[in-house]
Amino acid sequence: MMFGPPLRTADIPHQTLSKKVGLAVFASDNLSSVAYATEEILIVLSLAGAAYFYLSIPISIIIATMLVILTISYRQTIYAYPGGGGAYIVARDNLGEAPAQTAGAALLTDYILTVAVSISSGVAQMASAFPALYPWRVEIALGMIAIMTIVNLRGVKESGRVFAIPTYFFIVMMFLTLGMGFIQLATGTLGTVTGVERVAGEEHALQALTILLLLRAFASGSTAVTGVEAISNGITAFKEPRSKNAAQTLLVMAAILGTTFVGITLLANHIHVVVGEDVTETVISQVARTIHGEGLLYLLTVLATTVILIMAANTSYADFPRLAALHAGDGFLPKQLTFRGRRLVFSWGILTLAAVAALLIILFNAETTRLIPLYAIGVFLSFTLSQSGMVVRWQKVGKMKPGEEIEVHGSVMRYDPQWRGKRIVNAIGALMTGIVMIVFAVSKFADGAWIVVLLVPALVFVFFRIHHHYKHVAAVLAQGSRWPNIRPRPVKTLVLVDDVHSGTINTINFAKSLGVPWTAVHVAIDPEKAERTRRKWRERIGDEAYLTVLPSPYRNLVDPVHEYIEQLLEELPKGYIHVIVGHLVMDNLLEQALHQNAAVSLNLALQDLQRVAVTTVPHQLGQRENGAAPAEHPAAATPAE
DSSP states (O other), rough: OOSSOOOGGGGGGGGGGGGGHHHHHHHHHHHHHHTHHHHHHHHHTTTGGGGGGGGHHHHHHHHHHHHHHHHHHHHHHHHHHOOOOOOHHHHHTTOHHHHHHHHHHHHHHHHHHHHHHHHHHHHHHHHHOOOGGGGGGHHHHHHHHHHHHHHHHOOHHEEEEEEHHHHHHHHHHOOOOOOHHHHHHHOOOOOOOOOOOOOOOOOOOOOOHHHHHHHHHHHHHHHGGGTTTHHHTTTGBSSSSHHHHHHHHHHHHHHHHHHHHHHHHHHHTTTOOOOTTTBBSSSSHHHHHHHHOHHHHHHHHHHHHHHHHHHHHHHHHHHHHHHHHHHHHHHSSSSGGGGTTTSSHHHHHHHHHHHHHHHHHTTTTTOOOHHHHHHHHHHHHHHHHHHHHHHHHHHHHSSSSOOEEEEEEEEEEOOOTTHHHHHHHHHHHHHHHHHHHHHHHHHHIIIIIHHHHHHHHHHHHHHHHHHHHHHHHHHHOOOOOOOOOOOOOEEEEEOOOOOOSSSHHHHHHHHHHTTTTTEEEEEEESHHHHHHHHIIIIIGGGGGGGGEEEEOOOOHHHHHHHHHHHHHHHHHHHHEEEEEEEEEEOOOOSHHTOOOHHHOOOOOTTTTTTTTTEEEEEEETTTTTTTTOOOOSSSOOOOOO
């Protein structure tokens, strides 16, 4: 009921998205930045005083120009790499493995932070309209992550349909707000914001307006362009023709973002918004309240903004598992991340994303301003590497002959007579995003950006350690000269016995069915119980097999068995030891926890021994096999397995 019926592997092509649904899935992160990008610019400028808020207008125009360049650049990437993967694939094919892992680490970090930032910002919007919710922001944010996770585990297509309505609702409300705002501005009826509440706190002295402060404001506002790469990472989620549909969706997304971002910034200046770390009401809330009043349209605008901020996390839910699966497929992350769940989504990636994002929200108390410094460095690093990789690609294309084609990792590279112009576009994009990344790292370093500066190299190191492990395992398994000869070998079978009861008989019957000699082994943790087991063995089993009792003066089950098998391996240098362990199966996990479940610990303890195989024979209560002797007394049928 929660996740829906399982889907067949053959249903994968039917889970692709149309352009309308794709815009909702992949553009929600990008569009949601309208809710906080202007505010981040103004918060930095407020350090020098509200008199300098007007500078947010030229800053937003420069950022919009960067958006145009990035859109053109990523449109080229979409057509060059129709298989998706974005910065990771571009860097891998053109810059090498280390830059590729750096881009991947930056993107994975960015997607996690996108969930934390967008949901925290969504909760902030709710608290703006309903201040009583402010103390509960962490709990509300965690609840939203849980809901997002469940919806995405239902599948990409279903989550896209669910999130399409709120995304388009936000777009409509934003254009309605902007339209009414500019009409009021043109007719001279646009008022100024009033009634903004401040949280009591310490007064801070104003700073001088410096180039560094302006660069910080520019870098903070540049969070508006984050999410541009999302569509290029998830091209395979679109219906055919994938590249064309993805490219058109990217253009629509950029047009909506650029218009709303610059529009909100202009209106925010005209109504003289109030911002600062001690202001709980967001810029969007102030703009909507001034234009619409405190009626229904205001509440709908705040609701739409809150929902799109929460939906922004869906972009990460769509892209993080795909990117993690690409890394895992190349051997740089655990292989489990490549497995599709029952609804054809990468379930392990979704759960990993949710867990880490929830941890960040708890650690940073769901405060957007504290999370933003961590947020943008990773994405602009991936921007820079992606654009630099495309510059290298166009350089290679320029050396090809007309009509020539080369396939690299499934991507076809062919001669393009316009390669020079495209190379210039990507070079400008790399330069601009590289500058933003450096400014962000320097200006926000003390505010928390140092975490990402250290985290990305650390993740790259971990990726290469995982890759080294997989390569080592593959090399060992592939060494044909060291393969053992395929021939029969002697086997010594041991049946571990804790007590003599119906479960024991079930295990013995399995051993006898193998048609090989076997020996019973009992570990004397309790000397009195060991003596009772000997007596029962003589009475019920007799001379069927010899019962070996291993002393255990320290009441340890595993070590005596381990030592005994080591001795047998020395006596049987080219043979195998087959250990058979009985295991009682209960009806539920709670009942199962009431038993020792020693079969699990024995299996783990013996796995380091070569030429040792462990077989677990389950015994379901109430399904006693015919011929099994009943227990002598109820107390005798309480084994420790």
